[in-house]
Amino acid sequence: MKKVLITGGAGFLGSHLCDRFIKEGYHVIAMDNLITGDIRNLEHLFHLEHFEFFHHDVTKFVHISGELDYILHFASPASPIDYLKIPIQTLKVGALGTHNLLGLAKEKNARILIASTSEIYGDPLVHPQTEEYYGNVNTIGPRGVYDEAKRFMESITMAYNRFHGVETRIVRIFNTYGPRMRLNDGRVIPAFIGQALRGEDLTVFGKGDQTRSFCYVDDEVEGIYRLLLSEYDQPVNIGNPHEITIKDFAEEIIKLTGTQQKIVFKPLPQDDPMQRQPDISKAKEILGWEPKVLREEGMRKTYEYFKSLPSDDLYKRDHKDFSTYNKV
Numbered sequence: 001m002k003k004v005l006i007t008g009g010a011g012f013l014g015s016h017l018c019d020r021f022i023k024e025g026y027h028v029i030a031m032d033n034l035i036t037g038d039i040r041n042l043e044h045l046f047h048l049e050h051f052e053f054f055h056h057d058v059t060k061f062v063h064i065s066g067e068l069d070y071i072l073h074f075a076s077p078a079s080p081i082d083y084l085k086i087p088i089q090t091l092k093v094g095a096l097g098t099h100n101l102l103g104l105a106k107e108k109n110a111r112i113l114i115a116s117t118s119e120i121y122g123d124p125l126v127h128p129q130t131e132e133y134y135g136n137v138n139t140i141g142p143r144g145v146y147d148e149a150k151r152f153m154e155s156i157t158m159a160y161n162r163f164h165g166v167e168t169r170i171v172r173i174f175n176t177y178g179p180r181m182r183l184n185d186g187r188v189i190p191a192f193i194g195q196a197l198r199g200e201d202l203t204v205f206g207k208g209d210q211t212r213s214f215c216y217v218d219d220e221v222e223g224i225y226r227l228l229l230s231e232y233d234q235p236v237n238i239g240n241p242h243e244i245t246i247k248d249f250a251e252e253i254i255k256l257t258g259t260q261q262k263i264v265f266k267p268l269p270q271d272d273p274m275q276r277q278p279d280i281s282k283a284k285e286i287l288g289w290e291p292k293v294l295r296e297e298g299m300r301k302t303y304e305y306f307k308s309l310p311s312d313d314l315y316k317r318d319h320k321d322f323s324t325y326n327k328v
Contacts, residue, residue: 001050003027003067005110007058007101008074010037012180013115013173013220017072018045020221026050029064032075033057035089036082041180058097059089068108070228073101074115076149080269081186087145094149095156102160105167113169113228114157116235118276119147120172128243128277131172131235141270154235161233169227174239174278178217178298179305183313188212189299192250193306196257206268208247213277215240216298219291226287239278240291252295256303 004021008014009030014037021028027050030042034055045051056062058075076093077083083090098114105112121129122137137147160166177189184194195202215238223238244252250263283289 001025001027002069003029004070004072005029005031005064005068005104006072006074007031007097008037008076008115009053010034010039010041011074011078012041012178012182013176013217014072014074015041015180016178016217016221017074017224018042018051020225022048022051024225026070028052029054031056031058031062035086036077036079036182036185038180038182058100059092060100062100062104064104064108068104068110071101071105071110071112072115072224072228073098073112073153076115077146078117079182079185079187080143080146081184083146084142087142090145091149094153098153098156102156102166102168106160106164111167111169111228112157113171113224114153116150116154116170116172117146118172118174118237118239118278119143119273120151120154121273121276122147123273124275127275128241128279129237130279131237131282138270143270168233169230170233170235171224171227172235172237172239172278173220173224174215174237174276175212176215176217176220176239178302180217181302183306183309188246188249189214189302190306192253193257193303196253196259196261197306199259199261201262201264202250202253204246204250204263204265205272206246206265208250208263208265209245210268210272210274211243211245211276212249213240213243214249214295214298215291216293216295216301219293223283223287223289226289227283230287232286236282236286237278237280238283238289239280240295241278241280242295243275243277244295252299256299
């Protein structure tokens with residue numbers, strides 16, 4: 001039985017990856033410090049013989065006993081609300097955490113896949129974004145703590161690949177959605193659905209003409225799984241190329257939820273990208289992958305999940321004290 005370590009395992013994508021690897025017959029070790037992850041995402045796996053959970057911060061030394069075949073590094077805050085609250089921890093998990101896990105991969109002779117992001121393209125001047133595009137990122141802006149952490153992750157990963165011969169994979173994840181997203185994490189879909197369920201008007205920033213491309217979590221996990229097991233070691237975009245404006249998407253949410261809310265407009269945050277659409281030619285050619293789930297179907301499943309949550313989750317705001325995580 002092959003063994004896989006999944007960091008950020010209690011998070012949205014990480015927990016779905018745990019499910020997938022359990023289904024595929026792996027021994028799964030999930031690791032998370034639970035800053036932004038939720039242990040409830042993994043509780044259904046605790047009774048399984050071939051599942052383990054380690055409560056650990058990967059910016060500190062990481063030790064795993066015995067053999068290890070694969071590492072998937074998904075430990076990182078992913079929403080603007082989170083990484084603006086814990087900017088230093090965001091940088092540390094991208095730098096120190098990635099360094100620790102690459103060292104572990106080298107020690108164990110394991111293949112490692114790191115979770116990069118479409119945010120490395122910044123506010124793109126090329127559309128749609130191909131893997132060859134270097135990006136347009138403000139290194140010292142508020143979003144730079146996340147964007148540059150991910151860009152460094154890619155750089156050090158390729159350094160370990162070239163210098164130490166570590167088997168590495170890099171996935172550039174575009175907007176992904178589905179069950180287990182945090183309702184109040186600030187990302188577009190949970191923000192809109194949360195507002196609709198609370199009877200609040202939907203907040204759109206700017207004129208709402210900025211675009212996003214939303215990929216359902218099952219499709220995203222399938223692409224990541226195929227990339228890990230492929231022989232391709234360069235970055236690959238995994239996302240849904242079907243683009244929609246934020247304003248049009250807000251109108252879709254109002255229709256989906258059957259609510260009567262209005263759309264209200266607020267100033268656009270600094271460095272918010274105006275366009276986000278993946279070119280997935282490489283994923284199609286190399287992995288034989290493209291998304292299958294239509295947005296209408298995926299959004300229906302996601303909405304049903306959010307409706308099923310306890311009412312406390314609907315109104316809960318994150319009051320956690322993050323101060324200790326920002327200490328150097």
